[in-house]
Amino acid sequence: MKLVRYGAVGAEKPGLVDGDGTLRDLSGHVADIAGKVLDPASLTALARLDPKALPAVSGKPRLGPCVAGTGKxxxxxxxxxxxxxxxxxxxxxxxxxxxxxxxxxxxxxxxxxxxxxxxxxxxxxxxxxxxxxxxxxxxxxxxxxxxxxxxxxxxxxxxxxxxxxxxxxxxxxxxxxxxxxxxxxxxxxxxxxxxxxxxxxxxxxxxxxxxxxxxxxxxxxxxxxxxxxxxxxxxxxxxxxxxxxxxxxxxxxxxxxxxxxxxxxxxxxxxxxxxxxxxxx
Known part of the structure; x- marks a missing residue:
């Protein structure tokens, strides 16, 4: 998977890029690309989602840092x-x-x-x-x-x-x-x-x-x-x-x-x- 965070600074939403290069919204499934979402079990669950069933994001929004909550x-x-x-x-x-x-x-x-x-x-x-x-x-x-x-x-x-x-x-x-x-x-x-x-x-x-x-x-x-x-x-x-x-x-x-x-x-x-x-x- 290609996981992304998109939107204005400080208000980024989670998403993924599907096989066709379309940005899809993941906010109905996870709050952000951070913390427990990065655990192997959570990533496996996300991988089971059908990307085509996720809402497509229109336009070309800003891409934020791909991971949130970095401590180190x-x-x-x-x-x-x-x-x-x-x-x-x-x-x-x-x-x-x-x-x-x-x-x-x-x-x-x-x-x-x-x-x-x-x-x-x-x-x-x-x-x-x-x-x-x-x-x-x-x-x-x-x-x-x-x-x-x-x-x-x-x-x-x-x-x-x-x-x-x-x-x-x-x-x-x-x-x-x-x-x-x-x-x-x-x-x-x-x-x-x-x-x-x-x-x-x-x-x-x-x-x-x-x-x-x-x-x-x-x-x-x-x-x-x-x-x-x-x-x-x-x-x-x-x-x-x-x-x-x-x-x-x-x-x-x-x-x-x-x-x-x-x-x-x-x-x-x-x-x-x-x-x-x-x-x-």
């Missing part, structure tokens, strides 16, 4: 060997873990705000994993049983805030609108192999990133298991698993985003996003 937005750094190389850094012996504020989450096509004082706002297309069932001390073999599905995430980053102002990476990752997710949550049964998905990103029509999850150092199952040793993962939590090469910071000379730039990005089978970058007021 966990990110993995330097998780692609080729991206670590372009950053001039070694592949870490264990995953680099940092947090992105949940207040950064926006819809897949919402504008992204370049924060005050920013000179180094950068792009990163990433595969995101959405937790469906609480995971605590799970093994790698059990890990995917706790995953609801996958989505595209844009880990927008302010590199000066991230690396030049001391402290942790979080403050360069958590600015408002720095976490577009969606367009939809694709349930894991529709993703044959999360470690073999093509991914891409363009700035103003120019391809910057053209990679694959095949070059991921630490795979999805490992990451879910690994993180669950340190914290409980709850339904709706998002794990953003790192980016392939081609970020602005790695270019010679570096290249960063400015107001008016348009970024498009996507992952095979998971849809695409499009954002216009604007200066924050």
């Amino acid at each position: 937005f966990i990110c993995i750094g330097l998780n692609y060997a080729d991206h670590a190389a372009e950053s001039g850094l070694q592949v870490p012996p264990e995953p680099v873990v940092f947090m992105k504020a949940s207040s950064a989450i926006v819809g897949p096509d919402d504008d992204v705000l370049i924060p005050r004082g920013s000179l180094k706002t950068d792009w990163e297309v990433e595969l995101a994993v959405v937790i469906g069932k609480t995971a605590k001390y799970v093994t790698e073999a059990e890990a995917l049983d706790h995953v609801a599905g996958y989505c595209v995430a844009h880990d927008v980053s302010e590199r000066a805030f991230q690396t030049e102002r001391s402290g942790q990476w979080t403050k360069g990752k958590s600015c408002d609108t720095f976490g577009p997710t969606g367009p939809w949550l694709v349930t894991k049964d529709e993703v044959k192999d999360p470690q073999d998905l093509k991914m891409w990103l363009k700035v103003n029509g120019e391809t910057m990133q053209n990679g694959s999850t095949r070059t991921m150092v630490y795979g999805v199952a490992f990451l879910v298991s690994y993180l669950s040793q340190f914290m409980s993962l709850h339904p709706g939590d998002i794990i953003s698993t790192g980016t392939p090469p081609g970020v602005g910071m790695g270019m010679k000379p570096p290249r960063y985003l400015k107001a008016g730039d348009v970024v498009e990005l996507g992952i095979e089978g998971l849809g695409s996003q499009r954002q216009t970058f604007r200066a924050d007021a």
